[in-house]
Amino acid sequence: MGNILIIEDEEKVAAVLKAYLEKEGYKVWCTTKGLQGLELFKKEDFNLVILDLMLPDIDGEEVCKRIRNISDVYIFMFTAKGDLSNRIEGLEIGADEYLVKPFSPRELTVRVNALFRRIKGESSSMLSFDNDNLQIFKEERIVKVKGEEVYLTPNEFAILYTLALNKGKVFTREMLIEGAFDMDFEGFDRTIDVHIKNIRKKIEEDSKNPKYILTVTRVGYKFGGDI
CATH class of the missing domain: 1.10.10.10 (Winged helix-like DNA-binding domain superfamily/Winged helix DNA-binding domain)
Known part of the structure; x- marks a missing residue:
C-alpha cells in the first residue's frame, strides 16, 4: 500500500505509530537516530517520512533539508515546538505537514490515509x-x-x-x-x-x-x- 519511514527518538512512540500504521496495511521502518534514518532512506523507496525534530545525533531540520536535496517525498514533521515561527520554519525547509506533540496516533493515521488517497486518486x-x-x-x-x-x-x-x-x-x-x-x-x-x-x-x-x-x-x- 505504501512505504513509511518513522524517525523518532522515543521508541515507545515509534512503536505505537508503527502498530497503528501497519494495521492500515502500510509497510513501516523505524529508527531513533537521524543519520541512520538518512541511510535507510537511501536504501528503500519510501512514500512518506514521519520525522521528529528532536533527535539525539542530528537535528530533524537538518534531516529534512538533506532529504529535500535528493527527493520530493512527503514529509510529516512532529515536535513539542508548537509556536507559529517553528511551524513556518518547518514548512520553509520542506515539510508538508507539521504536527505538535502530544497528538493522537489515530489523528496521524487519518492524515496518512488522506495523503495516500490523494496519491492514489491522481x-x-x-x-x-x-x-x-x-x-x-x-x-x-x-x-x-x-x-x-x-x-x-x-x-x-x-x-x-x-x-x-x-x-x-x-x-x-x-x-x-x-x-x-x-x-x-x-x-x-x-x-x-x-x-x-x-x-x-x-x-x-x-x-x-x-x-x-x-x-x-x-x-x-x-x-x-x-x-
Whole structure:
C-alpha cells in the first residue's frame, strides 16, 4: 500500500505509530537516530517520512533539508515546538505537514490515509503555459521551467496544480487548502502564504513581480492572466 519511514527518538512512540500504521496495511521502518534514518532512506523507496525534530545525533531540520536535496517525498514533521515561527520554519525547509506533540496516533493515521488517497486518486495530465516555458506533469509530479526540471515539495505541487488547473479563478486561502489537499488537512492562512512564497522562488523569473501566481489583494491568489 505504501512505504513509511518513522524517525523518532522515543521508541515507545515509534512503536505505537508503527502498530497503528501497519494495521492500515502500510509497510513501516523505524529508527531513533537521524543519520541512520538518512541511510535507510537511501536504501528503500519510501512514500512518506514521519520525522521528529528532536533527535539525539542530528537535528530533524537538518534531516529534512538533506532529504529535500535528493527527493520530493512527503514529509510529516512532529515536535513539542508548537509556536507559529517553528511551524513556518518547518514548512520553509520542506515539510508538508507539521504536527505538535502530544497528538493522537489515530489523528496521524487519518492524515496518512488522506495523503495516500490523494496519491492514489491522481490522474494523468499535463498543463502547459507561456509558450511551454512552464509545464506541469501531474502524474509524474514534475514541473519544468524553460525545459529545466524544478523540484517542488508535494504540497507546493498540489497548490500549483490546483491554481494552474483553474487559471484565472481566484482562490481564498481556505479554498486552496480544501482544493489542493482535503478536509483532513488542518492548514492555516500563513501555511498557504509560505508555500506560495516558496513556489514563486522556484518558478518565477522575478518572485517579487510574479506572472504565474498572482496575489489578489484581501482575497487570496490566482493563476496568471496573459500566459
